[in-house]
Amino acid sequence: MLPEYRTSTDEVQLRKIIEQWAKAVHTKDIAGLTSNYAPDILLFDVVNELQHVGSDAVRNRAAAWLATFEGPIDYEVRDLRITTGDDVAFCHSLNRISATRQDGQHIDMWVRATVCFRKLGGTWMLTHEHSSVPFDGESGKASLELKP
């Protein structure tokens, strides 16, 4: 048996960051979404390219993504598990994105998210985010229909 995951002030702070993040996606609040990004954040995103490096690049990427949708984005964070030490932490979850694209297409998909943090100057900052969907080995297509 593993020791229990700590429930600490740190975990509460991290949970709040994820909640604010979800809220910011819903309202397409780019400043809120990226307020905890470390300057050297490295993002592995759901769609191309392989990676995005630095908070400016990640902010641009987020703004472009939010702009593809018409109206609010429904965003649900499920199975969030937070692991936190003194100044390093990570969490993962399954996130449902349900929204209508500017071209009228409705999407409803689940994304795997891993978010990694360092505590810098007393504040938890995102230094790494990895979001993805798996693909089907037979068809080579991204699996946008999978549900937890």
Added chain:
Amino acid sequence: MLPEYRTSTDEVQLRKIIEQWAKAVHTKDIAGLTSNYAPDILLFDVVNELQHVGSDAVRNRAAAWLATFEGPIDYEVRDLRITTGDDVAFCHSLNRISATRQDGQHIDMWVRATVCFRKLGGTWMLTHEHSSVPFDGESGKASLELKP
């Protein structure tokens, strides 16, 4: 400016785990590959399903994957960045997989990898792994041709 990432005994240990992991993939050594997996590891893998939970499931998944290849797997870990605290750590890298499948198809692709650790009983254990390729938003296809 952010403070420098620590170079510590912990980082050396974590780097060694990643190196052993790469070696174990190359030689298809399933025991070596999974020796540092925590019992409750949660895997987000490159291909379906959404997630695999627990070391037995992850070991089976790894064995099935290794078995799809004929001969050794060339495996290169690039841009490995390790962030470590006292008992929580994470790292990310771009990993090149070059190998021949049992059906004769040669694959040569780059995978984004995020690996998260807890120190349990003095030993770093993998509690979470997230491996993926992005997909192309236009075609819906997994992007297996991207290079760093």
